[in-house]
Amino acid sequence: MHLSGITMMEQTLIMNTQIDNDTDIIPLELIHEKLEQVKDPEIPTLSIVELGMVTKLESTPGRNIKVRITPTFAGCPAVDIIKDEVKKRLSELDPTSLEVDVNFDVQWTSDMISEKGRKILQEANFALPQIHNGLFNIEVFKNVECPFCQSKKTLLKTTFGPTLCRAIHYCNNCQQSFEQFKPV
């Protein structure tokens, strides 16, 4: 089965040959579609799937759904809103039981943002987080490419922007401030 945009997610579809009624198990594609409708309240074009926040998805016979979500930042105030929204959307699939766990068992990093997610961030005029594989220092903030004019004559202004996930840079070429989705 191919589900686009998911690289880090564990997916379990427990097939049971005894079941002849195929409405008894909710297809992962449908769950996916619903999850893609849940957006990051701070970047409303970006879904939690594209962000890489969904780390486990389980659909089992008897119309049971289990989803695990990992927060992007420990202090992210949007987590409760996101959890409620996930519950709301998945309830539309009429599950018998629905479990939405939020925990840090899989630790989110900005490397988990999907290709599609990175494209959406670019379209929203964000500079992208550098892929770092767990290793980065202050050097990575030097000469970040400006999302407006693509110049690299830029300066980091602050790593603490308007939300926990954004840093602010200034472009000396087009003389505009711009935001970067922070590498974490």
Next chain:
Amino acid sequence: MSTSDKEIALKDLCFRMADDDLILGHRNSEWTGLGPILEEDIAFSSMAQDKLGYAQAFYSLIGKYKNSTADALAFTRGEKYFTCCRFVEYPIGEYDFSLMRHFLFDNAEAIRFDLLTYSSDTDLANLAKKFRSELKYHTMHANLWIEQMGNSNEETNLRMQSSLNTCMPQALGIFENGCNENKVLSTGIFKGEKFLRDAWLNMITPLIEKSGLKIPDIETQTPEFGGRMGYHTEYLQPLLDEMNEVFSIDPNAEW
């Protein structure tokens, strides 16, 4: 069944960390609207938000064993049940004091979380793995400011040096053993405060020297202990009163 050593150790350490983060997070948030420049206002507010996030996660972990919630643990315990170090309780003072406390505390916390990624408790190790990547931003911020202020001009250098002298005995209080330090060590939850203190000194000494500052002679310092045993400064109770005001009027209030 009696409580296992591991559970006792885990709760002891998590309460200390959660209380430190809750109180320092509250103090950091007092810079919101008052920072010397907009970027610093936002930096301290963001770090406050992170600290409260860590506190919430540690309280939730304790809550799993005590059948309680993070809010109840944060807002309903009396002052003498808090085990934060006294260092985090002091008022924010001038910006040089807040910067120095941020530098000394956050470098200690960064090493603490690095060490905790090897904890025998998987839940705690998972939290540490997450938080240490965020904390990198705190130490980058602190280290940069200490270096710039230390090397800027005579006044900034003097102020930073004077704050360092004030902070050092208080900061050494971070490493006061908890009530169950022996169990923390024997169960492999954490490598312990003594180990952390030595690693911390190795980490900050070259950074302080690079900043044109002189590290006070550690041997002659008397660490400000007491906090881990519930003996706090006069500043903690008023802070708790302020923090708990809404919760004590209406524990179910939503906003």
